[in-house]
Amino acid sequence: MKNLKNKFSLSVLSLILISFLSCSDKLDIKAGQVNTSDVDYSDTDQMIQPLIGAYNAFATRGWEEYLLMAVRGDDVNAGGDQVPLQDTDNYIYSPDNWMYNSLWNLHYADIVSVNNAASLIENYKELADPSDYDRADQYIAETKVLRAWLHFNLSRLWGSIFIINTAIPDNEIEAGVATKDEVMQYISDLMDEAMPYLPDMRPNERQDVPGGVTKYTALALKAMANQELKNYQGVADAAGAIIASGKFSLFPDFYEEFKKPGELSDENLLEMQYSDYNSGTGDTFYHLYAPFGPAKYTPARANAEGGWGFYEPSLKYIKFMLDRNETVRLETSVLFTNQGIAEIQSDPNYATLPSFISNTTRDGDVIEDNVRTLFSSGKHYLPSIQLTAGRNNYGAGKNNICIRYAEILLMYAEALTHGATGSAMTADQAVNAVRQRAGLLPISGVTTQDVLNEKFAELGLEWGIRYFDLIRLGDYNELSYDGRTFSADKAMLPYPQAQVDALPLEN
Incomplete structure (x- = not known):
């Protein structure tokens, strides 16, 4: 453990009150605030509220x-x-970058909120009838999975971070940060701890909290943590258990997987749920998708709003997909402007493009030329015709998929190419299952590079998966592109200056 002098206490975050929500078919009823001193912990019918x-x-x-x-x-x-x-x-990294400090603070605040929820559930359990113990243990296990996902993100960005297991983490901060390997092992062990108490089903099979985490979400996070540790047998074992369960399958339509029809599909192992409750007025619980959207477009449905143009598929990615003769995955992942199409065609090798490459999506939205981006992310796009009538925000109500079965298949296949063993299927079978949905021919004798290429095509634009794969494998040359120069010392972000000032490192 690397020691940090504690001048700032996250205990103030324990004052963040858990949102008190009524149960519904979504996880996102408008939040009020709960005064924990007023909670009747003997009323175990309300035990689910901290979990929500x-x-x-x-x-x-x-x-x-x-x-x-x-x-x-x-x-x-x-x-x-x-x-x-x-x-x-x-x-080019600046410790004063407001985004670094925001992500750090928001993730840790939510870790504390999730831990606080676990503490409240423990309070219910203390007064509960023994018949409610299993339910309490399940709810607590679910908070461990959410906590693990938040720690996972922080450690992939910064490496050494605080491990926070409580709602008042003064002592945990005083103990200092854990190394990245320690964090990933913590996540793997925490998932082993949680799994016996979690439902043995897909998230979309749950009736109490539809789309809530299950045993297989925990297995997925265990596989992801072990992949970061390069413990490829651990990856194969955890991912193989998901595959062998037979419970998951790829959503048949790759394009619609990222839109309303794909919400809570059999492919999704972890998913952030948003809604306007199918009403054109009243409460909403949305993620702000505008940063992903085109700065100018003409929607098929009148009054639908455009985006901000902050997130652009790279020309390198698009040409990689064209070289592979990708169709549905390229159409799904990239929204094209006419300027962008012209930029591609300025390279003589790409002068002739497939007919599906157009500035008009298959749902009739026209992506107009703008000064901010040549392309936009199709994976974060919701067709205007799928918006609820009366709702105009870009992507309004669209869910955000965090972990898909396709990623599990490809992690499993990669682990096998690194020498791990697994009986769930072969590496060829796992890769070809993903390729088949994409309309590509099967391949045989897959190598690690084959799997990485498949990951690039399948998982591009999602959660930085591509970047973290390249960092894990030290494939830095790929990150030096279009005038950028990457080196190993750029792998991790610097700690936010506000955190360094509060928690100065001691040599």
């Missing part, structure tokens, strides 16, 4: 968080006028 609050904290993400996690990959460019994001995309 934990899910609310998990899904309440600042727009900058996703962009910051993903923008350094060679699949994404920063667009628009956000200099802190553009500098980060070019591996």
